[in-house]
Amino acid sequence: MEAMMMTSKLNQQVDAYQGNITKQDLTRMAVNPGALGMEYSWNYPKQMSVPFCLMLNPLLKKIYKDDPKGYAEALQRHLEFFNITMYFAPFVGGVVASMEERVAKGEMAPEAINQVKAALMGPLSGIGDSLFLGTLRVIAAAVGISLAVNGNPFGPIAFLLIYNIPTFLTRVIGAHKGYELGVSFLTKAQESGLMDKVIYAAGIIGVMVIGAMTVTMTSVSIPIEFGQGESVQTIQSVLDGILPGTLALIALGLYYWALTKKVSPMVLIVITMVVGVLGAFTGALG
Structure with missing residues (x-):
């Protein structure tokens, strides 16, 4: 045998x-x-x-x-x-x-x-x-x-x-x-x-794996504040209270939608850079 x-x-x-x-x-x-x-x-x-x-x-x-x-x-x-x-x-x-x-x-x-x-x-x-x-x-x-x-x-x-x-x-x-x-x-x-x-x-x-990488590798926040005194909050803190990583998930959805519409990845990279620079300059993004 x-x-x-x-x-x-x-x-x-x-x-x-x-x-x-x-x-x-x-x-x-x-x-x-x-x-x-x-x-x-x-x-x-x-x-x-x-x-x-x-x-x-x-x-x-x-x-x-x-x-x-x-x-x-x-x-x-x-x-x-x-x-x-x-x-x-x-x-x-x-x-x-x-x-x-x-x-x-x-x-x-x-x-x-x-x-x-x-x-x-x-x-x-x-x-x-x-x-x-x-x-x-x-x-x-x-x-x-x-x-x-x-x-x-x-x-x-x-x-x-x-x-x-x-x-x-x-x-x-x-x-x-x-x-x-x-x-x-x-x-x-x-x-x-x-x-x-x-x-x-x-x-x-x-x-x-993609979901985990989306949250851990996407660094974006909205630091805009609202409220007065001790009740001041940021939009980001509200989003995190609802669903941590909300902006990363939205970004993933937008990129996926754009790719299904045959938008070039290089165009998406340029758009991301422009949005990031403008957002940091105006304070809308952190």
Whole structure:
């Protein structure tokens, strides 16, 4: 029985790499210029779309080597909006590579790829930001600084090792696990309807993350006072008494409405800057 289980596991591992993509391809993808440069080709309208496409490009060339039109469509597909904690990008790349192989064979609709990417971005970013940026980086800095202030030259090295070893392992292992997950699970999940449930659940988590980020990352208030004597209040205090984060929620609603009307994100950024400067100058906003 044990031998049969080991054989089954071995067969699953072999099946996972039956396509054009090899383990070496996935490892190189996890540390290529696109993967390592996720924050260096960032832009406001589509954020990490360019480096993600650059990271995935060698695999797309291999998958669509005899299909120039399919290759061009895949590049266009991955130049859509994408944003994630950078260390999880290779994991998504692995999932996407396995799905692109299915698309190239006509076994999967191309639209499913962007649906899965959108479903993974929010939850993985919530986990990644908390784990790597909010926890691991702080621990690494604390250890490095404590050594450095005592004159130990190993301080900066300790910081780099503590922070980078786990993140690089996450990149490489994530790329392989993402590919294996895509091959062994996504197709069956799509056929059984489980994928729709996964996307729906991930979407709920993503909306929760967006809601939390809206309140914590939007700094705006209305300091206008009304009343007399000890009963003086500000409009902001009244709004906070009704619903904390009211202005952030209103701003989110306005931005969402504008984006549905195809207003350019750059135009929204300029409008936000103008409103902020005028509001601070007149005292209407704080």
